[in-house]
Amino acid sequence: MPQNVIPLPDDPRYMDLSYPEQGALTEEERNLDTLPPDQRELARKFWQAVKSDFRFNEYLRGCLNCGVCTSGCPAAKFYDYGPREMIQYMMRDAVDRIWEFVNKKVWACVQCYTCSMRCPFNNEIAGLIMLLREYAVQFALPSAKEILAPYRRVLYTVLTLGNQVTPDMIQPEAFPDWGPQAVEESKNMDVYRKAIPVDLLQRTDIGWHASLQTAVELMTIMFESGVMDAIKNVDPDLYDMVSDIYEERKSQLEEIREKWMNGELKEEDLPDSWLDL
């Protein structure tokens, strides 16, 4: 700063009286100051990453500020949340607001795609929400960790078996609001499953019994595509667990496949389910 310039008092009211020489910050920079100092750089990096995703410019097109998205939004009825809010922050590059949004509100969306279908500017709004969520996980943001914590078992099932849910997860204590039928169901789970007239559906610990090869192929996709790298940041224990399982299943599969190719495989020696290997 030149010597003859009076420094600006540290008071936002002086901002619009200032000259550039006095070191006034642009609005975007100033707003970033509302974030804790240790988060500013991360917020900026996060937003840069989202913006450079190949889908971003395709999904975010423009905004007439019409409110069609928010007015049809189920989540907006229950939470302090609205898709238009997000679109506006994105259009204005409001890093501080996006940061706030991604650390809380982004998880309110129920992914019904009503906003996307109706947006007169053809924004893929629910897709933008997914972009924010994807990068929240990749950046291992606290909000993503918080969201994923009660979700670990589901993730484990998805990553190792390719199924989202298991029949036996319906425990009365976890689903007290589902009433007496859920109690009955969990009590009779074994026989209920056995009474389903499809062999793949008769286990209680998996929605359908996928083949060992399928499970290994799925895990391969998850590792090769970088999903597991993201998991490593959010939930290292889960990562270790899945890695161990992957290695084990892979070698089991290789062994069985080799035996089969050499005509040495005796089907009767295999357990009924590879889950019991």
Added chain:
Amino acid sequence: MPANRVLVIGAGPAGLSATKELQALGVDVVLVERESYLGGTPKKLKYSLLFPELRPASEVLDPLIKAGEAVKTRYMESIVDKVQQEGDNFVVTIKDKNGKTYTEKVGAIIAASGFEHFDSRRKYEYGYGIIPNIYNISDIEGMLSENRLVTTKGTPPKRVAILLCVGSRDATVGNTHCSRVCCAVSIKQAMEIKERIPDAVVHIYYMDIRTYGLMEDKLYWKAQLNYRVGFIRGRISEFMRGPNDTVVIKGEDTMNLNRALVVPYDMVILANGMELGLGSKQVAKVLGLEFEEHGFVRPMDPDRLPVLSTRKGVFLAGAITGPKTISDSITEGQAAAIKAYEYVSKGIWEEAPRKVAAEVVKH
């Protein structure tokens, strides 16, 4: 030289105004109209008052219709079925509703077959035609001019919502243009409703109010100053069937963040915009004209030669080239008449100037 005879397609404000001028200039006119009456869409939909002067539509239309009635070679309930070039002239085949054909030889053609209102059924989440008491502005014009503005219950509406930009500025239905007149028409209707039902609550849901030019205070300000019409900034996402034949709107008051609105009304009016109708599409096809990106007919040069088409000897007037007010259409009818007159009497046909790309220097 082309024959001193001009075919005018469409007997709406633009076509009739062209007819009137051509007659005054001593040019023989052949008039073809699809409907059984003269006056075009304003007549068909029984327009009530015209903005911004709020005068009865008949006051403007009647003199034009009179000019149309004076045309001797007039084909009503007919369409142009074929056009063949014969030297400088066109041999036109006209077909009436019984399938009978007639041939006319003309030196020039003015295409003034106009627009069609957006079919609100295409915005399926608005439920037009499924949920009672949802109307188009075009339906309301008729109700106003016949002085029977009532809901399905037979009583005057006490709460009315008007939604702008239905089928305009909306990429989901493929219409990204502004239809220009709906803001003005809607505000005019709001005032007409308040005139009839002074204690009615009338809300206009808008994104932008485009009462451009001299209409700003005559409509937008006046509606608030004299009639207390409410303006709510937000587009409605969906209409729901409410109790007692009411309509419940789902909108957002976008002046406040995340403020969703769920409000019942007795009557909802959709300001459905303008599109090139099937009639004009057929005309354009028969005449071999080009379309521009919004689906309207492309003039030779929208700035310099707005009433010349891309085909020599064919002129354009009115909403065939884009959304227009009635006065714009009348003006264009007059302009097209003069250009057609120059063409048939002196053979003047200007070509579009070469397009020069503006030089842009990146800074």
Added chain:
Amino acid sequence: MQEEREIQKKLHEEIKQAFPYAEDVDWNEIYQRVIYRYSTPHGIAHVKEELEKLEEKGEIIVHHIKPYNNPVEAQTINGLPKKIPTTRLWQHKSCGQCGHIPGYPTSVFWIMNKLEIDYMDEPHQTSCTGWNYHASGASNPVALAGVYVRNMWRAYEIDYFPLIHCGTSFGHYKEIRNMIVLYPQIREKLRPIMRKLGMDIVVPEEVVHYSEWLFVMSKKAAQHKKYDVSNIRAAVHTPCHVYKLVPDDTIYDPNVWQGRRPAPPTGTVLNFGAKIVDYSTWWDCCGFGFRHILTEREFTRSFALFKKVIPAVEEGKADVFVTSDTGCVTTLDKSQWAGKAHGFNYNLPVLSDAQFAAILMGADPYKIGQIHWHATDVEGFLRKIGVPVDEYKEQFLQYLADLRAGNAQPEYLYKPHRKIDFYLALPDRVKWYKGEQAQKVS
């Protein structure tokens, strides 16, 4: 086909009415007055064109619908044709259905058996992982594409056309298909992964939801109807991921809501003879919310009850709620009981269209419909239409007791798989499974 001719006739009449005396009209334009136009940046026509180009270049293998899939042509929202294969189908099951509403897939299989449809249901399938993705974001486009293509490959290699059971899988796969077709960077990253699995990028010609299949088959299926439902008032919830995700690739029909709301499952219910009732919140979602159903159920419960069940009952006086997706059945069915705590005593039976159709066609509501997995009063509804529920229940309870005691063996809708099928995806599996029949077509 009679019905097709009728639709054609109706269209023709409307055209005549709209434009009585011109021969020289654009039929496409006229058509759009009957089916309603919707536009997106990358319309389905564009995606299909690109897909064709990629196939020509040899970048993508397209799994075509073959004549022996007996395709039926339906219409999308823009009036474009969508081919729905009706036989030789590969069952792409739903994780939520198989986990918690098993009567849903078994009803589909049962109907197919009844209509003598050739199908394969295999252990070589994973879920689409879309539920997890939409809930947590813990995935990425390449992984999602990989999961999709891997499943599609298994169907392609045995030449059975994939039929997607889950609404989310259907919507999600449509989106992923578009992404694979439109973005070379995804294909570049995807190809080495698929190669590693011994596969290539394969994309089916159409992404088809079972509810679309059921709709095009529903008139035929309804001929097997055992119970009269003409006095039944059915409210329909059409799943969001079926028609709001890639909206221009879902089928519509002029005879269903004037072509203004998706044809399935409403059209299926209509074809089975029930009355359809409208309710104000028809367009709303069910409240599933992907993560909400697991970890934020106060939202799910409230939304399902107040925005769906109560309007359907109070406005539509509905006897049954019919829907066509995993999450919707679960949400609408399980969210009603908790309302009792606040005096909202609603017990509106919730069924998938497949269960609804199968039970009407005479399927055992317990062994096939598996209605004991539902929390709402499905039994009451079945009594109303004359299903001898109590007899069925008695038999079923006996069956359960026998299974428990080891006095009965489980019954199957199709031949159980070999043990090896639970380990390896063997090339000979169809041959083993179908015998001579399989060799005839391939």
